[in-house]
Amino acid sequence: MRIRPQTLARLVLVPTILLTVIGVYGSILWTVNISFTSSGFLPTGKYVGLDRYYELWGQARWRVAYTNLFVFGGLYIFFCIGAGLLLAIALDQGVRGRSFFQTIFLYPIALSFIVTGLAWRWILNPTTGLEAYVRGLGYEGFSFGWLSDPDMAIFTLVIAGVWHSAGLMMVIIFAGLQSIDGEIWRAGRVDGISRFHMYRGVVLPMLFPVFVTCLVLLAMNVVRSYDLVVAMTGGGPGYSTDVPAKYIVDHLFDRANIGRASAGATMLLLTVMAIIALSTYLGRKETRR
Amino acid sequence: MKIAVTRLTAALLGSAIAVPALAEEVEVVHWLTAGAESAAIQVLVDGVEARGTTWIDLATPGGGSDARALFSSRLAGGDPVGALFMSIGPEAIELGEQGVVRDVEGFAQENDLIASVPDFALDIARGSDGELFALPVALETQNFMWYSLPAFEAAGIEPATTWQGLIDAAPALKEAGIIPLAMGAQGWQIDILFTAVIASVAGPEKYLAIYRDRDADAAASDDVLEAFRIMRALSELQDEGSSNRAWNDTLNLVAQDKAAVQVMGSWAGAELASMGETYGTDWGCALAGGGGAIVGSTGFAFPVLSENEGGQNDFILTLMDPAVQTAFSVQKGSIPARTDASTEGLSECAVVAAESVAAGNGMPNVSAVLNPDSRGQINDMMANFWSNPSMSPEDAAKTFASLIGG
Amino acid sequence: MKDQNAIAMAAIYAFLAIAAAFFAIPLIIMLLTSFKTAEEVREGSIFFLPESWSLAAWGKAWGEACIGRVCEGIGGNFWNSVLITVLATSISLLLASLNGFALAQWRLRMSGPILGMLLIGAFIPYQIMIYPLVRLFATGGMHQTLGAIVTVHVLFGLPILTLIFRNFYIGLPEELIKAARVDGAGFFQIYGMIIVPMSVNVFLVAAILSITGVWNDYLLGLIFAGPNFQPMTVSLQNLVGTQMGLPEYNVNMAATILTALPPLAVYLLSGKYFVRGVTAGAVKG
Numbered sequence: 001m002r003i004r005p006q007t008l009a010r011l012v013l014v015p016t017i018l019l020t021v022i023g024v025y026g027s028i029l030w031t032v033n034i035s036f037t038s039s040g041f042l043p044t045g046k047y048v049g050l051d052r053y054y055e056l057w058g059q060a061r062w063r064v065a066y067t068n069l070f071v072f073g074g075l076y077i078f079f080c081i082g083a084g085l086l087l088a089i090a091l092d093q094g095v096r097g098r099s100f101f102q103t104i105f106l107y108p109i110a111l112s113f114i115v116t117g118l119a120w121r122w123i124l125n126p127t128t129g130l131e132a133y134v135r136g137l138g139y140e141g142f143s144f145g146w147l148s149d150p151d152m153a154i155f156t157l158v159i160a161g162v163w164h165s166a167g168l169m170m171v172i173i174f175a176g177l178q179s180i181d182g183e184i185w186r187a188g189r190v191d192g193i194s195r196f197h198m199y200r201g202v203v204l205p206m207l208f209p210v211f212v213t214c215l216v217l218l219a220m221n222v223v224r225s226y227d228l229v230v231a232m233t234g235g236g237p238g239y240s241t242d243v244p245a246k247y248i249v250d251h252l253f254d255r256a257n258i259g260r261a262s263a264g265a266t267m268l269l270l271t272v273m274a275i276i277a278l279s280t281y282l283g284r285k286e287t288r289r
Numbered sequence: 290m291k292i293a294v295t296r297l298t299a300a301l302l303g304s305a306i307a308v309p310a311l312a313e314e315v316e317v318v319h320w321l322t323a324g325a326e327s328a329a330i331q332v333l334v335d336g337v338e339a340r341g342t343t344w345i346d347l348a349t350p351g352g353g354s355d356a357r358a359l360f361s362s363r364l365a366g367g368d369p370v371g372a373l374f375m376s377i378g379p380e381a382i383e384l385g386e387q388g389v390v391r392d393v394e395g396f397a398q399e400n401d402l403i404a405s406v407p408d409f410a411l412d413i414a415r416g417s418d419g420e421l422f423a424l425p426v427a428l429e430t431q432n433f434m435w436y437s438l439p440a441f442e443a444a445g446i447e448p449a450t451t452w453q454g455l456i457d458a459a460p461a462l463k464e465a466g467i468i469p470l471a472m473g474a475q476g477w478q479i480d481i482l483f484t485a486v487i488a489s490v491a492g493p494e495k496y497l498a499i500y501r502d503r504d505a506d507a508a509a510s511d512d513v514l515e516a517f518r519i520m521r522a523l524s525e526l527q528d529e530g531s532s533n534r535a536w537n538d539t540l541n542l543v544a545q546d547k548a549a550v551q552v553m554g555s556w557a558g559a560e561l562a563s564m565g566e567t568y569g570t571d572w573g574c575a576l577a578g579g580g581g582a583i584v585g586s587t588g589f590a591f592p593v594l595s596e597n598e599g600g601q602n603d604f605i606l607t608l609m610d611p612a613v614q615t616a617f618s619v620q621k622g623s624i625p626a627r628t629d630a631s632t633e634g635l636s637e638c639a640v641v642a643a644e645s646v647a648a649g650n651g652m653p654n655v656s657a658v659l660n661p662d663s664r665g666q667i668n669d670m671m672a673n674f675w676s677n678p679s680m681s682p683e684d685a686a687k688t689f690a691s692l693i694g695g
Numbered sequence: 696m697k698d699q700n701a702i703a704m705a706a707i708y709a710f711l712a713i714a715a716a717f718f719a720i721p722l723i724i725m726l727l728t729s730f731k732t733a734e735e736v737r738e739g740s741i742f743f744l745p746e747s748w749s750l751a752a753w754g755k756a757w758g759e760a761c762i763g764r765v766c767e768g769i770g771g772n773f774w775n776s777v778l779i780t781v782l783a784t785s786i787s788l789l790l791a792s793l794n795g796f797a798l799a800q801w802r803l804r805m806s807g808p809i810l811g812m813l814l815i816g817a818f819i820p821y822q823i824m825i826y827p828l829v830r831l832f833a834t835g836g837m838h839q840t841l842g843a844i845v846t847v848h849v850l851f852g853l854p855i856l857t858l859i860f861r862n863f864y865i866g867l868p869e870e871l872i873k874a875a876r877v878d879g880a881g882f883f884q885i886y887g888m889i890i891v892p893m894s895v896n897v898f899l900v901a902a903i904l905s906i907t908g909v910w911n912d913y914l915l916g917l918i919f920a921g922p923n924f925q926p927m928t929v930s931l932q933n934l935v936g937t938q939m940g941l942p943e944y945n946v947n948m949a950a951t952i953l954t955a956l957p958p959l960a961v962y963l964l965s966g967k968y969f970v971r972g973v974t975a976g977a978v979k980g
Contacts, residue, residue, distance in 0.1 A: 008882035009801035012793040013809060016853055022831070023850045024816040027824035040662070041361065041383055043826065061669045087714060090707045103966045104715045107722070110958040112911030114932065115951050119721040122741060127530030133740045148474075148532035150676045163718065175974035220855070224820045227913060234533040237474055237676030239669050245820045249914075252826065253361065254354040255665040256380060265823035272818045327761075347922070349933070355917065362918050365829045366838035545737075 035262035084169025117231025150240035176210035313600035319374035325559035336607035369592035385422030425588035425626035432485035471548035476668030489580030505694030517682035559622035581650030756950035783848035795860025817854035839921025896972035
């Protein structure tokens with residue numbers, strides 16, 4: 001007997017759907033459930049309603065971590081796309097050695113965030129890195145101690161993150177630029193529109209879907225940002241560079257508080273869902289207009 | 290090789306076909322890895338293997354969190370390990386009350402293993418019905434000041450062992466290009482410094498009232514405020530690179546005479562020795578700020594097993610063997626948990642700590658009396674205070690009191 | 696006009712050169728450090744050239760450095776990483792391309808919601824799924840097996856890879872499939888004879904993303920792989936994270952670069968095709 005192709009098309013989806021429903025959604029349900037219990041080291045606690053959530057939001061450390069998600073996330077996404085865009089436009093001007101430059105901009109994406117964090121921690125460490133070097137050159141007044149300044153340390157994470165991911169953005173945006181019809185450029189030239197205005201007024205709006213892709217890829221890194229923080233600042237100085245993922249993992253194992261870790265995870269989940277819902281809504285509105 | 294192939298096949302089949310055990314074995318989770326600690330673990334390995342049990346090493350050099358992750362994932366997987374290294378405290382009791390780790394009281398009594406262990410080191414591992422959920426191998430002092438003699442010499446002053454002495458010595462040290470206080474600004478390291486300060490300022494009784502009894506009045510006393518004032522002054526003595534610096538990197542500053550003093554546990558002394566530095570000419574030690582010794586009880590908890598309990602028993606017998614305990618502490622710079630174990634070969638600093646404990650000035654460390662979560666919240670707050678000059682000692686003392694009392 | 700252009704081009708080259716320096720310096724520093732002696736690292740600045748170039752750190756990192764009580768370097772787990780990466784990547788690519796094809800070209804009623812369900816899963820930090828997944832594998836008797844580590848990698852890799860394939864396939868003309876079906880070709884025939892050959896570039900992009908993702912993973916390997924299949928990154932973190940003894944930064948850096956070499960090589964060797972694949976529409980809105 002021959003199975004209809006449509007049926008086969010459905011069947012090939014089954015393993016993925018099963019895997020996702022059980023692995024991802026099952027795990028989420030389990031986590032949400034645990035967030036209502038008093039569980040400590042082991043997930044065996046009694047139900048305590050919303051207590052863990054009150055505890056969570058009562059903690060300064062969680063509030064800092066939650067805020068950092070937006071501070072780090074916003075800056076990381078902005079600068080990754082910004083740097084990617086500038087590099088892509090520069091490479092689009094018919095420069096020589098394009099693939100050489102592309103390779104250099106792109107290679108950090110092959111490195112893990114752990115490696116990225118270690119390398120940048122070294123460079124930015126005031127006593128062994130850049131600051132000491134520049135002072136050694138004779139500029140005694142030079143100071144670049146962001147890594148040990150609680151107000152500035154979060155920006156060191158942004159620097160390292162942008163270093164890691166901007167290259168991929170460059171490639172994606174560059175691909176978008178290449179796909180734009182030469183006719184459009186010619187038409188622009190005929191009308192005497194400057195290159196700058198062409199980019200701003202015509203080309204970039206056409207690349208809107210490309211930027212959405214960039215945004216999605218980067219946002220995934222932000223929500224999962226754990227390795228980079230651990231390798232680079234360990235969440236410090238103090239807990240000034242803590243992020244939700246680190247808070248959750250710390251409490252899961254080190255602090256032996258699965259209940260509150262799960263409450264944090266649930267909050268993170270709700271946040272992600274809210275952002276997805278909002279962007280879907282805005283996206284619809286955009287297309288309707 | 291054959292076993293490896295069998296395991297590979299079993300793994301590829303995705304099933305849990307147990308590879309038949311040839312002899313008793315014990316799987317040990319610990320994070321005593323390089324350097325002196327590794328030598329101490331080797332003492333246990335040799336002892337266990339001399340009893341005919343195979344030691345399967347599950348070291349997590351990343352430290353306690355990795356070890357807990359490994360331990361609880363093995364537990365959740367229904368395949369618990371044989372022994373879990375820990376700083377004994379409420380964690381052991383929680384695991385015990387959940388029925389996850391063995392009550393070793395009976396086994397220990399039968400084999401006469403714990404008669405000479407100080408009560409406090411056992412009490413911190415006892416459940417509500419007197420069960421014993423962990424056994425100590427060594428007592429570790431955590432409030433030593435390790436000082437570089439050449440560093441003080443370079444500044445032309447005597448080594449300072451009091452807080453005020455160190456603060457006063459700072460200008461001279463800085464003048465000589467020396468970092469007065471070597472600090473690794475991570476939560477736990479800051480907390481080690483803070484408990485050292487508070488133990489010396491408030492004394493053992495108040496220390497116990499605060500941490501063990503969680504007495505809100507004691508936690509809100511002027512001594513605590515004074516301790517935070519000292520902490521603020523000390524925080525100005527560190528160098529710029531302290532942020533998130535591992536303790537061994539930090540100790541290296543003392544070893545190289547770039548920094549004058551580090552406050553760290555007894556394990557640092559063993560490291561200094563293994564770095565080839567000589568006690569008395571290169572470095573010295575003192576109980577920090579002149580307080581009593583704050584001791585942690587280092588030992589193991591033993592998960593309830595369905596097989597290989599013989600291997601676990603061999604491990605316990607080895608762990609509590611007085612000769613093994615002495616050899617372990619000689620390597621690690623600690624004190625044997627059994628007071629009837631020989632003290633021969635212990636380091637000069639360990640003897641200082643042992644005397645303090647014997648004189649009744651010993652105090653349990655924070656992880657012995659506070660659960661990981663309370664400890665963690667205090668660590669967070671401490672780390673924030675240390676790195677954030679805009680937080681006043683008054684505010685910090687208030688927050689501290691509410692964390693203790695709450 | 697011409698002068699103005701020349702100035703503009705010079706500015707562009709200057710900008711690119713500065714950017715290239717920013718991107719290259721960390722790797723250069725890591726390389727320089729790995730060729731120094733431990734002594735030199737502690738004494739000198741990280742920006743200096745090694746006084747005498749030494750390969751000792753590399754040999755030590757690969758075969759002699761002590762991790763815990765075992766002094767065999769990080770080389771031993773190289774093949775574990777290879778095994779995990781090859782298995783996870785091939786399974787993910789097969790599933791993701793089939794999924795993408797099914798979702799893009801067969802007008803399935805639920806294709807939108809299914810894709811949405813997959814993608815939301817990609818935004819969940821996987822740290823929060825660790826504990827329940829461990830219990831799940833334990834129930835199935837798979838805990839800490841090769842099967843478990845490969846499964847979690849496939850699970851976490853699928854959403855984005857499926858999206859990549861689906862976005863490419865949706866751009867293919869429907870007539871192509873229709874014509875093939877008129878000729879009597881079945882689902883797998885169309886997939887094998889038409890779709891796969893047309894999407895070599897996309898496979899390449901997806902493979903590169905998957906290889907780097909799986910190879911660079913640390914946390915999942917630590918929890919799910921168990922001692923028998925421990926990947927290289929776990930040994931690296933264990934080596935670098937050791938809190939005892941004098942830190943040997945040169946060895947750490949050599950070990951770091953050794954661990955990073957395979958994905959780096961993949962990028963350097965296939966970077967051109969990667970860019971080409973992305974341009975062909977592998978990653979787009």
